[in-house]
Amino acid sequence: MREFASDIAAFQEGHRFEHISIKGISFRYLLCGEGKTTLTLLTGGMGLAELNFSFIEKLEVHYRILTFDYPIGLDTNVDLTDAVHALLGALGIKKTVFVGESFGGYLAQIIARRYPDITEGLCLFSTAGLNENTVASLKKKYAKIAKPMLWVLGHVPYAWLKPTLIKASLRHITRATDEELQYMREFFTWAFKDYTGAFDVHMTSLLIDIMNQTPCRKEEFDYLKGKVLLILPDDDDTFTPQMQRELIALFEAPTIVEHILGGHLAPILQTETYVAAIWDFVNQKIEE
Numbered sequence: 001m002r003e004f005a006s007d008i009a010a011f012q013e014g015h016r017f018e019h020i021s022i023k024g025i026s027f028r029y030l031l032c033g034e035g036k037t038t039l040t041l042l043t044g045g046m047g048l049a050e051l052n053f054s055f056i057e058k059l060e061v062h063y064r065i066l067t068f069d070y071p072i073g074l075d076t077n078v079d080l081t082d083a084v085h086a087l088l089g090a091l092g093i094k095k096t097v098f099v100g101e102s103f104g105g106y107l108a109q110i111i112a113r114r115y116p117d118i119t120e121g122l123c124l125f126s127t128a129g130l131n132e133n134t135v136a137s138l139k140k141k142y143a144k145i146a147k148p149m150l151w152v153l154g155h156v157p158y159a160w161l162k163p164t165l166i167k168a169s170l171r172h173i174t175r176a177t178d179e180e181l182q183y184m185r186e187f188f189t190w191a192f193k194d195y196t197g198a199f200d201v202h203m204t205s206l207l208i209d210i211m212n213q214t215p216c217r218k219e220e221f222d223y224l225k226g227k228v229l230l231i232l233p234d235d236d237d238t239f240t241p242q243m244q245r246e247l248i249a250l251f252e253a254p255t256i257v258e259h260i261l262g263g264h265l266a267p268i269l270q271t272e273t274y275v276a277a278i279w280d281f282v283n284q285k286i287e288e
Helices: 004-014 049-059 077-090 103-114 132-142 146-155 158-170 178-193 197-212 218-224 241-249 271-286
Strands: 018-022 025-032 038-042 064-068 096-101 119-125 228-233 255-260
Touching: 004 049, 004 178, 018 077, 025 049, 025 077, 038 049, 038 103, 049 064, 049 271, 064 077, 077 103, 077 197, 096 103, 096 271, 103 119, 103 197, 103 218, 119 218, 119 271, 132 197, 132 241, 146 158, 146 197, 158 178, 158 197, 228 241, 228 271, 255 271
Parallel strands: 038 064, 038 096, 096 119, 119 228, 228 255
Antiparallel strands: 018 025, 025 064
């Protein structure tokens, strides 16, 4: 049985994050591994790069890996995208495959549209296409509650909110064993241990800002024909089958992996499956 505490401790012992300041923005980042291709891992809505540790450990054997927290001080996703572009430049990375999960999948699409010169390919999972329908549905769902959400996060003692937030996170898991549920409970307990209300306001603001984006169009990704991998779980309670179909429709000749179990959090529970798909895709479509 996997034990989260020993897994994360082993990762932290073998990986040291660095800090770099770019135009007043401080990035906490990890650059590791070796290989012909660089994968830039864009984490989900919690904004903590270490939550991708199982991917990093498995992928760094074959590829150079860059990942980072989403730094406070960037108010919009365009600001974040520009800062990511500057970070890659500062680190001497000219081309990369962006690997985006959930919110990171949205961010990957914004980067790919804004900076095709650095985008070698996309691997997207547990996310949706940033198209007209998705943007409209996000506005309908969150426009009225966005400010109250931010007020609660900014004014209610954050220690009071953490138990509720952990329970809410666990609801995204489907068809998991008791051992997997326990692992994920430990996963989120660790993630929220040092999480602050200020950082949650920061990340929630970026999530809300997704509904302010100009919708993506298929022709904006024409240059990525055959260079996109989509891994779509069967039972994602966050992104519906319709959203998944619209994500597929945004790209020309994407590689699609379906029928993954585990719900929205399948990347954590089915890491081996995801890593195998990424390895096959990069070898066949990027490094061919």
